[in-house]
Amino acid sequence: MRPHTYPTAGGTVITHDQGAHLTEWRLGDTPVIWVSSESEYAEGQPIRGGVPVCWPWFGPGRPGDLTPAHGFARVAPWRLVQEDSDGSALRLAWELTHADVQGLPGTEHFVHDFTARLHVTVEEAASVALTVRNDGSEPFDYEAALHTYLQVGDIRQVEIAGLDGCDYFDKVLRADATQEGPVVFGGETDRVYASSGTVQVHDPVLRRTLMIEKSGSPNTVVWNPWADKARAMPDFADHEWQQMVCVEAATVGGHAVALEPGQEQTLSTTVRVITANGS
Numbered sequence: 023m024r025p026h027t028y029p030t031a032g033g034t035v036i037t038h039d040q041g042a043h044l045t046e047w048r049l050g051d052t053p054v055i056w057v058s059s060e061s062e063y064a065e066g067q068p069i070r071g072g073v074p075v076c077w078p079w080f081g082p083g084r085p086g087d088l089t090p091a092h093g094f095a096r097v098a099p100w101r102l103v104q105e106d107s108d109g110s111a112l113r114l115a116w117e118l119t120h121a122d123v124q125g126l127p128g129t130e131h132f133v134h135d136f137t138a139r140l141h142v143t144v145e146e147a148a149s150v151a152l153t154v155r156n157d158g159s160e161p162f163d164y165e166a167a168l169h170t171y172l173q174v175g176d177i178r179q180v181e182i183a184g185l186d187g188c189d190y191f192d193k194v195l196r197a198d199a200t201q202e203g204p205v206v207f208g209g210e211t212d213r214v215y216a217s218s219g220t221v222q223v224h225d226p227v228l229r230r231t232l233m234i235e236k237s238g239s240p241n242t243v244v245w246n247p248w249a250d251k252a253r254a255m256p257d258f259a260d261h262e263w264q265q266m267v268c269v270e271a272a273t274v275g276g277h278a279v280a281l282e283p284g285q286e287q288t289l290s291t292t293v294r295v296i297t298a299n300g301s
């Protein structure tokens with residue numbers, strides 16, 4: 023898989039066309055959007071890191087047994103349709119239609135006419151937006167997530183604010199719960215929050231806060247695999263769980279999107295870096 027590398031304001035962006043994937047965003051030498059050193063970049067396989075586009079289902083989907091995990095769009099051959107880079111601001115767009123995915127594994131579970139567009143904009147902040155339009159004559163529904171992997175200094179010292187009081191489903195304990203105070207990490211964490219608000223990832227080690235703003239996103243997913251699960255994943259170095267966390271803009275489960283013919287809907291997320299000196 024061929025990477026595209028672009029200079030941006032104070033940093034570098036790497037993308038791949040497979041999956042319309044914003045793979046990495048660094049400011050100076052420090053990643054903001056993280057990718058695993060063990061990611062395989064193999065055709066038809068997901069990239070471990072960046073901002074995977076999960077669509078038209080999340081995980082195993084609502085039936086609970088759909089494959090590939092997180093939907094076929096994550097590994098589909100999206101077409102790059104816009105590439106504007108002036109060395110500071112970057113604007114990219116990819117497109118994917120029903121015709122582009124013919125015969126791909128999993129497409130038998132979603133046989134509708136659609137156009138999906140994925141816009142990436144990186145200046146001071148990085149934004150990713152997924153717009154899906156129903157081009158057919160029947161309604162359809164789908165789940166979606168922008169599965170953003172963020173670099174942190176040490177997950178055990180990270181606090182995520184903005185979710186206090188929100189209900190969530192704990193996928194590790196298979197139980198409903200309500201968040202009390204900030205999210206802190208002491209083990210495998212995999213939660214689907216009912217929350218559309220902005221969250222802040224406070225990182226005392228890298229001395230920065232990552233602001234995650236979302237729209238069209240009634241859910242926020244927070245994930246860290248911790249040590250055992252990381253060890254079991256071939257595309258994840260054993261120690262890397264300490265330096266990442268996923269905060270995902272999502273619309274899943276009971277919040278699946280229903281589109282009438284001709285309708286479209288956008289899910290987006292923006293990552294902004296606030297440093298200790300306030301810039």
Ligand SMILES: O=P(O)(O)OC[C@H]1O[C@H](O)[C@H](O)[C@@H](O)[C@@H]1O
Pocket residue numbers: 068081091092193212213243244245268
């Ligand atoms: O291994 P993947 O298919 O990339 O999924 C990685 C993770 O994605 C999401 O955060 C889900 O909530 C997790 O349950 C899943 O383990």
